[in-house]
Amino acid sequence: MDAAAAGRALGRRLPAARVFGIRRPPLVLLGLGLAAGLAAALPALYLVVAVLDDAGAALDTVLTDRTLGLITRSLGLALAVTGAAVAIAVPLAWLTVRSDLPGRRAWATLLTLPLVIPSYIGAYLFVSALGPRGALAGLLGVERLPSIYGFGGAFLVLTLFTYPLVLIPLRGALQRMDPALEEAARVMGRSQREVFRSVVLPQLAPAIGAGSVLVALYALSDFGAVSIMRFNSFTRDIYIAYQSGFGRTEAAALGLVLVLVMLVLFALYARVRAARALHRVTPGAPRPAQPVALGGWRWPALAFCGSVAAIALVLPVGVLLYWATKQISSGLELSALATNSWHSLLAAAAAALAASLAAIVVALLSVRYPSAVTRIVERVGYAGYALPGIVVALALVFFTTRVALPLYQTLAVLVFALAIHYLPLAVSPIGASLLQVPPRLEEAARGLGRSPLAVLRTITTPLVASGVLGGAALVFLHALKELPATLLLAPIGFDTLATDVWHQTSFGFYEASAIPALLLLLIAAPPLYLLSAKGSVAS
Amino acid sequence: MLIRRRLASFAVLGVLLTGLAACGSSEDENTLTLYSGRIAPILGPAVKLYEDASGFDVKTRYGDSPALAATLTEEGTNSPADLFFAQDAGSLDAVEKKGLLLKLPADILAKVPKHYQSANGFWVGTTGRSRVIAYGPKVKRSELPDSPLELTDEKWKGRVGWAPTNASLQGYITALRLVEGEDVARKWLEGMVANDVQVYDSNIPVRDAIAKGEIDLGLINHYYVAEALAENPKYPVKVHFPPKDLGSLINTAGVGVLASSDNKEQALGFVREMLSGEAQRYFADSSKEYPLVSGVAPAKELTPIDEIPAPKIDLAKLGDLQGTLKLMRETGAL
Numbered sequence: 055m056d057a058a059a060a061g062r063a064l065g066r067r068l069p070a071a072r073v074f075g076i077r078r079p080p081l082v083l084l085g086l087g088l089a090a091g092l093a094a095a096l097p098a099l100y101l102v103v104a105v106l107d108d109a110g111a112a113l114d115t116v117l118t119d120r121t122l123g124l125i126t127r128s129l130g131l132a133l134a135v136t137g138a139a140v141a142i143a144v145p146l147a148w149l150t151v152r153s154d155l156p157g158r159r160a161w162a163t164l165l166t167l168p169l170v171i172p173s174y175i176g177a178y179l180f181v182s183a184l185g186p187r188g189a190l191a192g193l194l195g196v197e198r199l200p201s202i203y204g205f206g207g208a209f210l211v212l213t214l215f216t217y218p219l220v221l222i223p224l225r226g227a228l229q230r231m232d233p234a235l236e237e238a239a240r241v242m243g244r245s246q247r248e249v250f251r252s253v254v255l256p257q258l259a260p261a262i263g264a265g266s267v268l269v270a271l272y273a274l275s276d277f278g279a280v281s282i283m284r285f286n287s288f289t290r291d292i293y294i295a296y297q298s299g300f301g302r303t304e305a306a307a308l309g310l311v312l313v314l315v316m317l318v319l320f321a322l323y324a325r326v327r328a329a330r331a332l333h334r335v336t337p338g339a340p341r342p343a344q345p346v347a348l349g350g351w352r353w354p355a356l357a358f359c360g361s362v363a364a365i366a367l368v369l370p371v372g373v374l375l376y377w378a379t380k381q382i383s384s385g386l387e388l389s390a391l392a393t394n395s396w397h398s399l400l401a402a403a404a405a406a407l408a409a410s411l412a413a414i415v416v417a418l419l420s421v422r423y424p425s426a427v428t429r430i431v432e433r434v435g436y437a438g439y440a441l442p443g444i445v446v447a448l449a450l451v452f453f454t455t456r457v458a459l460p461l462y463q464t465l466a467v468l469v470f471a472l473a474i475h476y477l478p479l480a481v482s483p484i485g486a487s488l489l490q491v492p493p494r495l496e497e498a499a500r501g502l503g504r505s506p507l508a509v510l511r512t513i514t515t516p517l518v519a520s521g522v523l524g525g526a527a528l529v530f531l532h533a534l535k536e537l538p539a540t541l542l543l544a545p546i547g548f549d550t551l552a553t554d555v556w557h558q559t560s561f562g563f564y565e566a567s568a569i570p571a572l573l574l575l576l577i578a579a580p581p582l583y584l585l586s587a588k589g590s591v592a593s
Numbered sequence: 594m595l596i597r598r599r600l601a602s603f604a605v606l607g608v609l610l611t612g613l614a615a616c617g618s619s620e621d622e623n624t625l626t627l628y629s630g631r632i633a634p635i636l637g638p639a640v641k642l643y644e645d646a647s648g649f650d651v652k653t654r655y656g657d658s659p660a661l662a663a664t665l666t667e668e669g670t671n672s673p674a675d676l677f678f679a680q681d682a683g684s685l686d687a688v689e690k691k692g693l694l695l696k697l698p699a700d701i702l703a704k705v706p707k708h709y710q711s712a713n714g715f716w717v718g719t720t721g722r723s724r725v726i727a728y729g730p731k732v733k734r735s736e737l738p739d740s741p742l743e744l745t746d747e748k749w750k751g752r753v754g755w756a757p758t759n760a761s762l763q764g765y766i767t768a769l770r771l772v773e774g775e776d777v778a779r780k781w782l783e784g785m786v787a788n789d790v791q792v793y794d795s796n797i798p799v800r801d802a803i804a805k806g807e808i809d810l811g812l813i814n815h816y817y818v819a820e821a822l823a824e825n826p827k828y829p830v831k832v833h834f835p836p837k838d839l840g841s842l843i844n845t846a847g848v849g850v851l852a853s854s855d856n857k858e859q860a861l862g863f864v865r866e867m868l869s870g871e872a873q874r875y876f877a878d879s880s881k882e883y884p885l886v887s888g889v890a891p892a893k894e895l896t897p898i899d900e901i902p903a904p905k906i907d908l909a910k911l912g913d914l915q916g917t918l919k920l921m922r923e924t925g926a927l
Contacts, residue, residue, distance in 0.1 A: 120922060185805075185807070186807050188805075281758070281794045282794050282798075284792045284793065284794070286927075290758075291927075293758070294758055294918065294927060295918075296659055296660065296663050297657075297659040297758060297760070301915070301918070302663065302666065444660060444663075447660075447664075448663055448664065448667050451664050451667040451668060452667040455667065455668045455669065455671040455672070456671070459671055462671075462673065463654075463673060538660065541654075541655070541656045541657075541660070542654075542656060542660065542661075542664050546626065546652040546653065546654050547652065553655075557632060557633055557634075557655065560632055560657075561632050561634065561635075561797075562797035562800075562801070562817075
């Protein structure tokens with residue numbers, strides 16, 4: 055029975071059912087969800103306020119061929135990057151979770167690390183290494199390599215630094231997947247490949263979809279890589295409008311266009327995820343799957359993992375290490391590096407915690423109690439991620455100075471900003487993992503007299519723990535390298551590794567940025583390792 | 594029971610965040626808050642000069658000038674900032690236009706030539722930088738163009754780099770529109786795009802691309818090369834001051850006091866310090882910019898400012914950035 059039919063059957067409760075859905079969420083949950091939704095909506099609200107300042111000028115800005123052209127270019131880039139990211143992440147996820155690939159845990163950690171390299175540093179590293187007159191040209195002894203700039207460069211850099219956004223949720227989904235279905239299909243005589251296509255892949259669709267949305271939004275809102283790779287994108291236009299110093303309305307209008315694009319993308323994703331039961335319907339718990347023996351395929355598999363790691367991690371890290379050795383010989387300020395590392399860790403961990411708490415609520419509402427209200431709450435949450443960091447930062451400047459002045463430029467506001475900016479990163483893996491948890495378990499606990507919140511805490515949360523951890527890790531990794539909001543909202547003197555990198559690069563001292571950039575990777579590695587060790591925690 | 598526990602954890606989180614909040618907000622009578630679009634290695638020592646002379650502490654928030662200008666605009670009169678030190682006149686102008694700056698007293702304005710300050714006296718330039726054509730070893734001196742307008746020549750096809758998102762280039766185009774007219778500016782931009790001008794993110798990558806041989810010429814500011822030469826005397830990039838068509842226009846970094854400041858007198862004292870002989874000398878030596886206060890000579894390796902064929906343009910009139918951006922977009926330069 056679909057929602058509408060159920061609503062009709064309920065007759066008297068129809069109007070309420072339309073708004074709140076058939077299963078009414080507990081009030082506390084709904085209240086928390088609305089609060090999270092409102093918080094996440096602040097950047098978009100700010101844009102509306104700014105546009106209303108001068109709606110005429112805003113329309114003039116937006117309704118041009120130029121806007122259309124830029125959106126097309128940006129969407130083209132986002133789609134290409136997403137496709138490539140999925141193509142890289144699916145085999146990596148399967149190999150590191152379900153095969154007997156040697157060193158699976160280490161591979162999983164290494165192959166997730168590229169996410170931590172700030173895209174502007176990554177892009178700069180690629181230009182230094184592969185640019186027309188870069189290091190590779192020197193090694194090959196040629197005068198000039200074909201240009202890396204433009205679509206190709208932006209595509210390469212964004213793909214290599216965003217595919218972990220698909221890899222992380224995908225590994226989580228694979229770990230939670232019930233192997234019984236595959237075994238059944240195998241017993242019925244399907245080949246391993248057929249099983250993967252017809253049984254495994256459909257079950258992974260929500261995780262792939264969730265990761266893809268994140269990659270697409272990242273590519274749409276990225277500024278660092280596109281500006282260094284000299285690719286004229288929509289986000290670059292928003293930055294240019296801000297750079298003019300007068301372009302507030304213009305920038306806001308363009309930002310709202312980005313929000314609209316995001317809503318369309320999200321509607322597509324919602325279709326992938328729509329109403330699928332991905333959990334066991336029979337009693338019992340899934341067992342951990344038996345690793346598939348790769349046999350002779352081990353070598354090509356290792357070669358694949360190795361080449362992705364070589365391009366996405368070893369190459370950039372190699373250049374960083376080379377620069378770092380030059381820096382070390384000219385002396386280091388260890389205490390400043392230690393303080394900055396601590397600041398990065400503190401802000402990112404607090405943001406990850408806050409975002410995860412909010413995300414559990416939002417994901418639960420949207421998966422378990424689908425309705426107009428919960429849909430809006432979830433979608434609004436993505437606005438913060440679809441928008442460039444500068445917009446999120448200025449939105450918080452705008453609202454905090456008007457509503458909560460004493461908190462302005464304190465760590466609390468920075469953490470808040472980071473949490474709402476990256477909320478969808480936490481919501482999406484939790485949402486994907488919730489789809490694999492049978493609601494029957496929750497219903498049973500409710501039937502046995504547990505309160506909704508107790509069910510959330512004792513049944514649902516442990517079952518989606520790998521999703522929660524995955525989400526928290528994603529937020530943490532992004533918050534570590536976040537720049538625009540940190541520059542504008544952190545307490546004065548609260549330097550982080552990312553602002554340190556910025557200080558150096560803004561003056562052209564790219565080599566001096568190597569050590570803080572390497573420290574970012576070092577800080578990110580342990581949580582990623584723990585995450586990859588979690589294995590089949592959900593079972 | 595469980596609800597209570599959950600609420601308790603939220604309460605703990607709240608307390609934690611409030612605690613974090615408390616760490617950041619210590620207001621002090623003897624403290625000035627400065628928003629700086631200039632980077633710490635350059636501005637820090639100048640700030641120290643003021644701190645030592647006045648006994649005041651200066652808390653500096655570093656960022657991009659335009660982003661800080663946008664921040665000041667959003668903060669309005671609630672801004673914690675007392676001072677805004679910007680990398681370019683355009684950002685200061687934007688904040689002035691919002692009515693957020695304090696009119697500076699005559700003694701400050703008198704120190705700096707009129708065309709290096711706000712037309713209405715709301716900010717002053719502290720140092721100047723000249724637009725130049727930087728060139729690499731493959732270009733002979735005799736080949737160098739007299740004007741940026743000549744770079745549309747077939748000869749330079751694909752060999753020139755610029756940074757169209759950079760405020761200094763935009764300032765140059767605004768000046769070109771003002772002095773030579775809209776049509777000349779439009780034709781030049783179209784010609785540059787047609788001549789396959791190479792687009793970079795900012796001035797430094799343009800300079801480095803010349804050094805690497807990716808391109809042969811670049812439209813940048815003089816001091817980027819001066820700095821590189823100070824680090825490495827063999828740096829393979831030189832500067833050329835084109836004598837015609839505003840080619841060596843001088844733009845400034847400058848400072849203004851926020852009208853909402855609680856410490857206006859001290860903030861003005863900071864501005865005076867930046868225009869003192871000592872600070873001007875420091876800027877001239879460290880960042881190789883031109884000091885704007887009379888009696889302070891530029892770094893000795895630089896062409897003296899009077900010998901630069903710079904047009905005397907009223908910088909305050911460079912405010913029509915929006916018109917420039919529109920033109921740049923229409924011609925495909927942005």
